Amino acid sequence: MIKKTEQKIKDAALAVFIQKGFVNCTSREIAREAGMNVALVNYYFRSKSKLFALIFESVMQDFLKSMVQVFCSDLPFREKIRLLIEREFAFLAEHPEIPNFVLNELSRNPKAIEDMLPVLQMVDESGVFVEAKKLQSTGEMRSMDMVQITLLIVSNCHYPFMAEPLMKVIHGVNDKEYKAQLKTHKTHVISMILNYLFPNDKILLNA
Amino acid sequence: MIKKTEQKIKDAALAVFIQKGFVNCTSREIAREAGMNVALVNYYFRSKSKLFALIFESVMQDFLKSMVQVFCSDLPFREKIRLLIEREFAFLAEHPEIPNFVLNELSRNPKAIEDMLPVLQMVDESGVFVEAKKLQSTGEMRSMDMVQITLLIVSNCHYPFMAEPLMKVIHGVNDKEYKAQLKTHKTHVISMILNYLFPNDKILLNA
DNA sequence: CCATAATTTAAACAATTGTTTAATTTCTCT
DNA sequence: AGAGAAATTAAACAATTGTTTAAATTATGG
Structure with missing residues (x-):
């Protein structure tokens, strides 16, 4: 179950970051796309920047x-x-x-x-x-x-x-x-x- | 004298918009680049969007x-x-x-x-x-x-x-x-x- | 079953955003 | 020079940002 939400956020982040870029999107937008609470983004990935770095590298x-x-x-x-x-x-x-x-x-x-x-x-x-x-x-x-x-x-x-x-x-x-x-x-x-x-x-x- | 500041803001906006893009820059940044007060940007151009549209068209x-x-x-x-x-x-x-x-x-x-x-x-x-x-x-x-x-x-x-x-x-x-x-x-x-x-x-x- | 940890939530945080207001300064014109 | 308009300023506005907190819920393991 742990992987479920973490992965959902990653997937949402990938979609949102690619479509809008880093500055042109918000943490809340990523959370919404993942169907999760905003705080969970930072709970799993520390910060928006850290999450982005992760996504960028995999792309x-x-x-x-x-x-x-x-x-x-x-x-x-x-x-x-x-x-x-x-x-x-x-x-x-x-x-x-x-x-x-x-x-x-x-x-x-x-x-x-x-x-x-x-x-x-x-x-x-x-x-x-x-x-x-x-x-x-x-x-x-x-x-x-x-x-x-x-x-x-x-x-x-x-x-x-x-x-x-x-x-x-x-x-x-x-x-x-x-x-x-x-x-x-x-x-x-x-x-x-x-x-x-x-x-x-x-x-x-x-x- | 009227043209002076209006043009200065336009010049600054051109430089800043091109370098950073519309979302990745602020009105205050444009004002600072022009050496002017923030309110002057809207005094002369109504809004950041209107100013951008102007710059974009000329570019x-x-x-x-x-x-x-x-x-x-x-x-x-x-x-x-x-x-x-x-x-x-x-x-x-x-x-x-x-x-x-x-x-x-x-x-x-x-x-x-x-x-x-x-x-x-x-x-x-x-x-x-x-x-x-x-x-x-x-x-x-x-x-x-x-x-x-x-x-x-x-x-x-x-x-x-x-x-x-x-x-x-x-x-x-x-x-x-x-x-x-x-x-x-x-x-x-x-x-x-x-x-x-x-x-x-x-x-x-x-x- | 219960205590402990992990997860999730709503709420608040301070900072920054575009924009507006209201006061002040500067200019213009007679 | 002085009245009225234009230009400029500092301050505040509400909204949104990333991030944190502290409480609530859920899962875990003995």
Whole structure:
């Protein structure tokens, strides 16, 4: 029975924090969402901040877990990229608010970055950067900094979900239509990035 | 003398709202930034919300003005794209917080969208969409929905500025280094997008 | 069954919020 | 210079915030 309420509050906190952000929601809102008394939030988690830190860390885990998994696989590099983008789109279709949630928290509280370092370490240890540099040194892959490769991939995966309200009003499309757009957009993103990173593959990828 | 304090408050509000967002800042903070009494904020602007609406509208103007200007020019289509990206990067280098500011406000207050419609109308009237469709019908430009073309451009221009804190920690770079990365990233974005939109130009653009 | 601990509750806490009021200062104009 | 308007101020307003307290309820273990 102990777990019941504690977990209910955690679930409610996840939903509310992601939807509204840390500052834009109240302890009472979380309690209400969990169907519990306000004081229970602090009884189980000491403070709103402590609870948020907990939630944030677990979200970051989910956020990066799949990425690391792909990097550690023994797929050929191009397939890693392709699978990574596929998974990002699938994940973000379920949790479109997360990129905003993470970026906002990082700008509000730069120290939150430290919680991410262990997971980021795993990306580094996967050897994917080394693999990329090797492909670049043979001339098979376009020579560009890892920062920019990351930017290319993440920009084209995250932003389309972050900007959904903006895009919908600009082009006057509804929910269903936009979801459909995202689905085909994913294929464009994959082609465009692979084309750009591997110019010599172009004919194959474009077929 | 009347304009002095009113303008000072507006300036302070712009700075504070952009840096912290609407909910994450206080009237007293704006007043302090302006060096004025709190009551003056409401004396001149009725309420914090009214002041924000004013600021938001003017920011959106700046945000879209340059875009419309490019679209209305008589440059060839490819050059419009190139110039658009150049200007976006230049503008965002000066105001990197604006994309986040806009997206957050739109998710917080969906009705704010209505303020943007007049400016968006101007984009439509520039005929740039018609121009694109014509290029697509001749097969010169890749066939894809306007939503996705917009997404490609805006994703690759805005996200790199929005994700600066995230990217800096992921790759362990400092301010100066990241600014430099952005500069060269711009050229990649231009090449990649033009390559993808106009596959037949590839050799030329890649030279 | 009962005492002890754990859980839950309602109420209050001080701090901060946006906003208003009423008094005071500063400006404007004849 | 002085009356009336505008601008500015300090103070207070009610509402909401995160958090704490102290009492009430429930569960636990001998």
